[in-house]
Amino acid sequence: MIDSRHDVIIIGAGVVGLAVALEVTRRFPRLRLLVLEKEDSVARHQSGHNSGVIHSGVYYKPGSLKARLCVTGAAAMIEFCRQHGIPHKVCGKVIVATEPEELPRLEELRCRGEANGLTGLRLVGPAELPEFEPHVSALKALLVPSTGITDYALVCQKYAELISAAGSTVLTCAKVTGIRRSANEIVVETRRGAFLTNALINCAGLFSDRISQMAGDIPTAKIVPFRGEYYDLIPERDSLVRSLIYPVPDPRFPFLGVHFTRRISGNVDAGPNAVLALAREGYRHTDINLRDLASSVTYSGTWQMARRYWRDGLAEWHRSLSKSAFVRALQRMVPEVVDNDFVPGGSGVRAQAVKPDGTLVDDFQFVPSGNVLHVLNVPSPAATASLAIGKAVVETAAKLFLE
Numbered sequence: 001m002i003d004s005r006h007d008v009i010i011i012g013a014g015v016v017g018l019a020v021a022l023e024v025t026r027r028f029p030r031l032r033l034l035v036l037e038k039e040d041s042v043a044r045h046q047s048g049h050n051s052g053v054i055h056s057g058v059y060y061k062p063g064s065l066k067a068r069l070c071v072t073g074a075a076a077m078i079e080f081c082r083q084h085g086i087p088h089k090v091c092g093k094v095i096v097a098t099e100p101e102e103l104p105r106l107e108e109l110r111c112r113g114e115a116n117g118l119t120g121l122r123l124v125g126p127a128e129l130p131e132f133e134p135h136v137s138a139l140k141a142l143l144v145p146s147t148g149i150t151d152y153a154l155v156c157q158k159y160a161e162l163i164s165a166a167g168s169t170v171l172t173c174a175k176v177t178g179i180r181r182s183a184n185e186i187v188v189e190t191r192r193g194a195f196l197t198n199a200l201i202n203c204a205g206l207f208s209d210r211i212s213q214m215a216g217d218i219p220t221a222k223i224v225p226f227r228g229e230y231y232d233l234i235p236e237r238d239s240l241v242r243s244l245i246y247p248v249p250d251p252r253f254p255f256l257g258v259h260f261t262r263r264i265s266g267n268v269d270a271g272p273n274a275v276l277a278l279a280r281e282g283y284r285h286t287d288i289n290l291r292d293l294a295s296s297v298t299y300s301g302t303w304q305m306a307r308r309y310w311r312d313g314l315a316e317w318h319r320s321l322s323k324s325a326f327v328r329a330l331q332r333m334v335p336e337v338v339d340n341d342f343v344p345g346g347s348g349v350r351a352q353a354v355k356p357d358g359t360l361v362d363d364f365q366f367v368p369s370g371n372v373l374h375v376l377n378v379p380s381p382a383a384t385a386s387l388a389i390g391k392a393v394v395e396t397a398a399k400l401f402l403e
């Protein structure tokens, strides 16, 4: 039995699904749109467990979707926060080189940022750096003035509010359990009923590959979950950090490297690291989901990745299990911090698409299949870029099946 019929259904009410939905309401106000979310509120997973940084776009390969959508998305995010009174701040960040071999990579980052259209990037030496971050010790630092901070859970709530105000529905507690497709129509079965649609957009984050399989498609990569853990800097010591302090990233894993973030709430935290999670929504070491675990350990991509990067993986586990190792990584940038300055903080789980040969899918990936569009890889900076991703996904869907 069908409960209702919709022109478009979106699965997932994280920052990406909601931004796509918002764009549908703006571009196609007459379409009947339904967003299905398994949790009882929006932003319960990656979108509510992140660093809250509005990334500038300095890291990403020029011409990539990440680079283009991050730069335009960051500007759109700042404007959105301003328009809707969401707390945010363009505080800038410093990327610091502490070893001589990092200096060429820092210079490369400056070139990359400029190629991506960023302005105001500047390399500074130890004499000038204290003006920006007085407690940082570095050989050189790259100043990135356009980086900002916000709270993406609040952004998601506002997206949902605007979607509802436009007459569409965000249905929570509606886990998608089955998808049946015929030539033109799709039936989406959920814990709250079955819904008929002509167009389906999969924005299920950590479960986007499973939804893709449910829709009868074979994803070219599988989601491997990586937990990122944070420590909070105790308030008595948070004057050691003014805004955002990042190490020079390893070009193979731009998401690795613990950093300091002054949150929009004013607190400072440090992290996240990246360890293989034993559950897709496993926020603690002890969280294990047998299906998720089996899915990771029986996947060739996980083993190939482990074979290639086992050293880096072990170092991340070491930092996860040993607070001193975690703090040592931070002391490279701010030598004054000590173990007692930190208390355990929150965590988040990243959805990283990994190919069967162990390669991490680097760029955002939107994969069409008939009247279904799968958003299969939207790791950081997807929260920053969400409004631009929304436009890009709806543009793709419009060409394929909405217009």
Ligand SMILES: Cc1cc2nc3c(=O)[nH]c(=O)nc-3n(C[C@H](O)[C@H](O)[C@H](O)COP(=O)(O)OP(=O)(O)OC[C@H]3O[C@@H](n4cnc5c(N)ncnc54)[C@H](O)[C@@H]3O)c2cc1C
Pocket (backbone or CB within 6 Å): 011, 012, 013, 014, 015, 016, 017, 018, 036, 037, 038, 039, 042, 043, 044, 045, 046, 047, 048, 049, 050, 051, 052, 053, 054, 055, 174, 175, 176, 177, 203, 204, 205, 206, 207, 228, 272, 347, 348, 349, 350, 351, 378, 379, 380, 381, 382, 383, 384, 385
């Ligand atoms: C630790 C960490 C730090 C990060 N820091 C930043 C940062 O500072 N800046 C930045 O720009 N990005 C950052 N990111 C990345 C960013 O948070 C994510 O890229 C973004 O939130 C992805 O959004 P999403 O909507 O795809 O996923 P999610 O937020 O995970 O949303 C997917 C939704 O789908 C729902 N869902 C899944 N399966 C089903 C089903 N069967 N039925 C119905 N609903 C379902 C889930 O419940 C969930 O709500 C960070 C990520 C992490 C984990």
